[in-house]
Amino acid sequence: MFMLKPVTFAICGCGCRGLEAYARYQKLHPEKMKIVAGADVRPERLTMLREQYDVPEEMCFASDKEMLTQPRLADVMIIATQDQQHVEEALAALDKGYHLLLEKPISPRLEECMALLKKAHEAKQAVVVCHVLRYTRFYAALEALLRRGEIGKIETIDAVEHVAYWHYAHSYVRGNWRRSEETSPMILAKSCHDMDILRWLAGERCLKVQSFGALDYFKPEHAPQGAALRCLDGCACKDSCPYDAEKIYISNARSGLRSVGKGWPCSVLVSDPTEESVYEALRTGPYGRCVYHSDNDVVDHQTVNMEFENNITVTFTMTAFTETCHRTVKVTGTLGDVEGDMEENKLYLHRFGQPEQVIDLGSTSNEFAGHGGGDMGMMEYVCDLMAAGGIDGLTSVDASVESHVMALAAEASRVAGGAVISLDEFSAQ
């Protein structure tokens, strides 16, 4: 019988995304994916790579550079290091002949995004950027419905990213994306996914953006009286504070070790989360800091107004201040409207004058958990694309750069107090 060989992968950065989100696909589909090499500066992550995925010792490298000085080791390199490392690694990997699965954001610097775009065109290798939302049933069904013209010509889109108070405190007050200079501005780090989805749903180019937003709340002046610098250091406000680190990492039903188990977010604090190791991290590490006394500077809420071609107007809101972590969207058109909540996984379609149609996209199985099925959906897509010898993916670098231009221009507008910015002028600078 004819057997297809699995697509081989080398993982650059075996952290949350590299080793937990994407590598997991091999466990579901070993016939499609085989991890053959990996690099990380944290030895414990390489131990996990060896133990969980059988990668031989000699194919585990102590840094990106060490792996990238080897000849090409796999068909695809997954680049899942931190935001500002991606482009240097991606350029070197393209030179070695790898196809790329590249974490977003490509880079917080527009000139680096453009340099990668140019290189990808010259190299004629696939560069798929991890805009995982396009691979969810929810957004795929919505996009298909809009392309079929079910609501006529699109006039407006309104989208909200509900980050969730505990997720925001974890990643953007205490965690890796709290300082925009060291990583990326919030609108790029978190919301380049949303910019990408809005561009995809509109089916037209974005022409102008205007943005407002601020870091309003997570600052020392909002600390309640008696707040300690660390939650476990006898904080007088512990019982009433929803942001208390012990609640978020131990007891909170949505994020705590006792409910969610060893995975994200506790796996960010320690590689092997147990009550003992998590408490130790809270006593000594950054995730035990008071949310009002961290060194964060990224915004906690932001809005973007956009004008697209064909007179489509779009609004987007990102807010930290929600109970749950999900996205909502409403699109209006000349013949109807459609709205939905990605968490609920249903679309409510109204063709004007007709009864409501509810499109139930089903529940996401545990196997496909992670961004509403987007993480595994993308891995499936990439393995199939590679097996077919394709290079132009659904979230190719060309499409992704558009979302980055939108996000970076929105940030420039916000910093300028809400100036209207033309994207053509912005990207020509």
Ligand SMILES: NC(=O)c1ccc[n+]([C@@H]2O[C@H](COP(=O)([O-])OP(=O)(O)OC[C@H]3O[C@@H](n4cnc5c(N)ncnc54)[C@H](O)[C@@H]3O)[C@@H](O)[C@H]2O)c1
């Ligand atoms: N697509 C998405 O939906 C999504 C979601 C979350 C994060 N991200 C992005 O994914 C990227 C990784 O995020 P994460 O949460 O996995 O972070 P992480 O910190 O858990 O993982 C990064 C890994 O890179 C390793 N590393 C650092 N320097 C290295 C070097 N020189 N060589 C090799 N390895 C090195 C770190 O030790 C770490 O294990 C970020 O750019 C982030 O913005 C994307």
